[in-house]
Amino acid sequence: MRTNPDPESSPMEQTGAGRSRISALPWAAALLTMVFWASSFVVIRDAGPHFGPGAMALLRSLSAAVVLSLWMLVRRPRFPRSKRVWLIVILWGVAWFAAYVVVLNAAEHSMDAGTASMIVNIAPLIVAVFAGLVLGEGLPKRLIIGVLISLAGIGMITAASFTGVFTVVGLVLSVAAALLYAGCVLIQKHFLSREDSVTVTWAGILAGALACLIFTPNLIGDITAAPLSITLQVIYLGVVPTAIAFNLWGYAIRVLPAGLLSSSSLLVPAIVVVLAWLLLAEVPPPLAAAGGVLCLAGASCAIGPQIIGSLRRR
Incomplete structure (x- = not known):
């Protein structure tokens, strides 16, 4: 039986009062992560036409790597001691911060972005x-039902925004x-959740940035042609939805079950609809608004009781 999930935690965190005090924090980190990730979709709408999939992934990962490297200089990181863990971190970083980002960018260049987002959200x-x-x-059952309700909402948002490109x-x-x-x-939950989340995120992003260096010629060409404001938006993708958000995610996944935590990402399509309305003045069609409500309802069904329980314990 695990009596102390984090041997380096403070004495207060090891007491019942300490655990109840921080029980709501992982959920707060997860929900803030969803807001940051949702903002990335809004930014990609503007930056996508100016940057190719590989070039955008490279600039995004480089920006995140620079920010986290500066952070690593002012904190005391705990590096993995096992070569096996280091190998997993590198493979995970290349898959997460290079392959996934490039493949997703390419998918949104090959078909309607809303449809791509719907498929990814399975x-x-x-x-x-x-x-x-x-x-x-x-x-x-509540988790599965909530996920299915949210997927129905995502389908409605996709139908409302479909442009016919498939x-x-x-x-x-x-x-x-x-x-x-x-x-x-x-992989992160099973193999890396006991490691220092900041160090793991930093190393993973660095591995992803190194893997994306093959797109350097594309990045140089795209930066030369793109407006400065668009380039700054891609840098924002690296700093906020990547460097900051993935650190929050890494903290949350150390504590919360992977299935439950990943279900919180079903909030992202609804948040995207709201952000596009507020920031881009894109008034959502009624079908998209109804789909956003379904996303919120499904996510509430899946993760709401756990969040409420955390707040009650606090």
Whole structure:
């Protein structure tokens, strides 16, 4: 029986009062992560036409790597001691911060972005089922029902924003992105959640940036041609939705079950609709608004009781 999940935690965190005090923090980190990730979709709408999939992934990962490297200089990181863990971190980083980002960018260049997003959002269902059956997290009916309700809402948002662009290549890339997303979440939870989350995120992003260096010529050309404001938007993708958000995610996944945590990403399509309305003045069609409500309802069904329980314990 695990009596102390983090041997380096403070004495207060090891007491019952300390645990109840921080029980709501992982959920706060997860929900803030969803807001940051949702903002990335809004930014990509503007930056996508100016940057190719590889060039955008490279600039995004380089920006994140620079920010986290500066952070690593002023903190005391705990590096993994096992070569096996280092190998997993590198493979995870290349898959998460290079392959997934490039494949997702390419998918949105090959088909309607909303449709690509809908297909990618089957990932939480994959994570929930796999984590329940293989990692022993269980498959609560409420979780599965909530995921399915949210997927129906995502379908409505996609139908409302569909532009008619659909290709087999885009479909294959979107499915590949969903599988990469699910695989990376499960790897992080099973193999890396006991490591220092900041160090793991930094090393993973650095590995992804190195893997994306093959796109350097494309990046130089795109930066030369793109307006400065667009380039700054891609840098924002690296600083906020990547460097900051993935650190929050890494903290949350140390504490929360993978299936439950990944279900919080079902909030992203609804948040995107709201952000596009507020920031881009894109008034959502009634069908998209109704789909956003369904996303919120499904996510509330899946993760709401756990969040409320955390707040009550506090």
